[in-house]
Ligand SMILES: *[C@@H]1O[C@H](CO)[C@@H](O)[C@H](O)[C@H]1NC(C)=O
Ligand SMILES: *[C@@H]1O[C@H](CO)[C@@H](O)[C@H](O)[C@H]1NC(C)=O
């Protein structure tokens with residue numbers, strides 16, 4: 281996602297300054313490095329793509345059927361919604377609804393080759409199938425405000441790059457999700473200054489899922505953009521690496537997402553269905569959106 285790529289670059293740049301003795305750089309590094317030791321598997325592709333930002337994104341991805349009018353109210357009005365694109369992937373999709381999706385994730389083992397930054401968590405709602413270029417064809421994902429940990433890093437990044445990143449703390453800390461003791465997994469984010477949770481996903485394993493995995497493969501591989509800035513994030517989510525296969529295969533889940541402003545229009549609990557899964561990613565940030573005209577993925581590992 282756009283915000284996250286900027287974070288990646290920023291933190292990588294910041295980490296590089298540590299030898300020069302920058303106090304703020306040290307505090308960033310200490311917080312990100314010490315707070316998170318997760319159970320997630322290591323990044324399996326860092327040596328394969330040594331000159332690019334790679335990592336893993338472990339968590340829950342869940343489709344949210346929201347009123348079309350709500351999506352229209354959130355996505356900047358100059359960009360059309362490519363209804364025909366999602367109707368082709370979701371046959372029988374109701375006319376008055378739109379497929380947004382939630383993601384509650386742990387970004388893990390991120391870096392460029394051997395240069396790694398600390399893990400962090402994030403939650404946001406994404407709005408795929410947006411006509412960012414006005415070409416009537418290429419699908420982009422619009423990303424709403426993103427809650428991101430850790431707090432001081434968020435504050436630093438927010439101030440330095442002006443993205444719509446909000447500081448928050450998560451339960452469980454440093455993991456993609458945890459068992460709630462009632463047969464569900466959850467991830468709950470509370471914004472700095474909030475008296476209660478702002479985003480919470482609660483899911484249990486299901487045998488039926490209204491969204492084929494390929495729908496997520498498609499949505500999570502659309503280049504992303506946000507309300508801030510004019511550049512795009514060319515983010516490739518791979519479904520063919522070891523963290524997504526065999527014993528790590530995606531698990532269908534259903535449940536709900538509780539959310540309130542600024543993460544959604546109003547306070548509400550939305551029914552949600554999707555997958556608990558871990559993906560590897562390759563990220564190229566700050567790309568001219570126009571350069572992605574006609575983009576449809578790079579191959580079978582990331583397009584569907
Ligand atoms: C994803 O995170 C969960 C929760 O911490 C963990 O149990 C699981 O092993 C992780 N998956 C992978 C492939 O690392
Ligand atoms: C995974 O998919 C990507 C994109 O399609 C491809 O470039 C890569 O070679 C694939 N990796 C494996 C191990 O099949």
Ligand SMILES: *[C@@H]1O[C@H](CO)[C@@H](O)[C@H](O)[C@H]1NC(C)=O
Pocket residue numbers: 365366368369419497498499501502575576577582583584
């Ligand atoms: C997503 O699906 C749309 C509609 O079928 C297609 O045009 C686009 O190329 C797909 N994108 C990816 C990344 O798979």
